[in-house]
Amino acid sequence: xxxxxxxxxxxxxxxxxxxxxxxxLLVKIAGKKLEDIDVFLEKAVEIVSNGGTIAFPTxxxxxxxxxxxxxxxxxxxxxxxxxxxxxxxxxxxVDTEEAEKVADFNKTSYKLAERFWPGQLTLILKKxxxxxxxxxxxxxxxxxxxxVPENEIVLTILRKLKSKGxxxxxxxxxxxxxxxxxxxxxxxxxKKFLAPLDLILDSGKSQSKVSTxxxxxxxxxxxxxxxxxxxxxxxxxxxxxxxx
Numbered sequence: 583x584x585x586x587x588x589x590x591x592x593x594x595x596x597x598x599x600x601x602x603x604x605x606x607l608l609v610k611i612a613g614k615k616l617e618d619i620d621v622f623l624e625k626a627v628e629i630v631s632n633g634g635t636i637a638f639p640t641x642x643x644x645x646x647x648x649x650x651x652x653x654x655x656x657x658x659x660x661x662x663x664x665x666x667x668x669x670x671x672x673x674x675x676v677d678t679e680e681a682e683k684v685a686d687f688n689k690t691s692y693k694l695a696e697r698f699w700p701g702q703l704t705l706i707l708k709k710x711x712x713x714x715x716x717x718x719x720x721x722x723x724x725x726x727x728x729x730v731p732e733n734e735i736v737l738t739i740l741r742k743l744k745s746k747g748x749x750x751x752x753x754x755x756x757x758x759x760x761x762x763x764x765x766x767x768x769x770x771x772x773k774k775f776l777a778p779l780d781l782i783l784d785s786g787k788s789q790s791k792v793s794t795x796x797x798x799x800x801x802x803x804x805x806x807x808x809x810x811x812x813x814x815x816x817x818x819x820x821x822x823x824x825x826x
Contacts, residue, residue, distance in 0.1 A: 606634075606779050608768055612786035616738060623735070626781055627742045630752055634780035635659060637757050637771045640674075640733045641789045642702060642811065643764035644771055646779070647674065647736075647752035656718045659753055662775060665760040670720040672704060672727040674754030676740035681728050683749070684713045690826050691799035697820055699730035700737060702811045706798040714749065725800055729754065735785060756793070766791050 611619045626636050633655055635648040646662065648655035650673055660667055675681045678695050685707035687695070694705060709715065709726040720726050731737055731754070744750030756764040757771045765771045768784020795812040798805040804821075806814050 606781050608772055608782040608784055610768070610784050611735070612784065616734060619735075622781075622783065623738050623742065626739050626783065627746065627748075629780045630739070630743065631746070631748055635662070635778070636752075637765075637768065637775075637779050637782040638736045638739070639768075639783060639785040639788065640731050640736060640754075642793055643766055643788055643791065644757040644768065645674070645736070645754045646757045646771075647754050649749075650715055650719050650751060650753045651749060653716055653718060656716065656753070658778075659755060662779070663755065663758070663760050665755070667718075668721050669760075670723055670725075670727065671753050671755050672729065673715075673719070673751050674729055674731050674736060674740065675751035676737065676744050677730060677750070680740075680744065680750040681707075681730070684710055684715045684751070685726050685728055686710055688799060688802075690802075690804060690821065693821065693824050693826055694797065694799065694817065695730070698812060698817075700732035701730070702732070702794045703817075704729040704794045704796045706796065706800060706807065708800050719753070725798075727796065729794060735783060764791075764793070 609622050611622060629636055630649050633649060633652050635646060635658060637644055637646050646659060648659055687707060691705050691707055694703060704727050706725050706727050709720055709724050740750050758764040758774060765774060766788040767786060768782050771782050790811060792811045795810040796808040798807055
């Protein structure tokens with residue numbers, strides 16, 4: 583349990599008794615400055631580093647995350663989502679430096695990261711053979727999906743993890759049961775999930791309900807696996823401009 587002043591404590595929104603038995607704490611932070619919610623972001627870092635799970639906003643849809651180095655956390659997130667374990671989990675990282683710890687970049691992926699990170703682009707890269715990420719995260723595949731998010735709430739959590747000596751990344755999978763529409767608010771996360779989440783950060787409605795664009799960069803020719811807020815034309819035009 584952590585201590586905060588009265589004003590901060592008033593921001594707590596405790597779930598009703600029916601949900602409190604199953605879930606953690608829902609915190610309403612919509613419209614608040616980062617410095618005003620720092621105590622909650624520190625709590626999120628503490629939860630992640632201690633093997634807990636959190637729900638958080640991005641600029642697309644809400645996500646569920648935890649420590650990608652912790653096998654129990656990985657298993658728990660698969661269970662929460664009823665996700666097929668033959669499908670890997672994406673990572674959110676604070677910067678390219680952290681991404682390089684777990685994935686191999688080629689010229690194209692470096693250029694795309696330079697242009698679109700932080701942002702709405704997820705890159706599928708070759709997983710480092712000697713990397714720190716357990717094979718369960720990638721469903722035993724030799725590829726890994728990574729993004730640097732632009733949302734300042736989750737990005738601040740990632741910065742804090744890195745600054746404290748932890749890996750500056752978390753699992754970043756959409757907050758929904760597998761195959762169902764993702765959540766676009768903290769309230770929707772509460773309604774959808776009865777499995778335990780330790781902390782839900784609710785910053786209101788998502789800025790966009792459109793998922794990220796996913797590009798496979800594991801070969802010389804890129805492949806578009808999903809078109810989201812960044813169009814195929816925008817990416818192709820950029821690579822053409824860079825003579826790639």
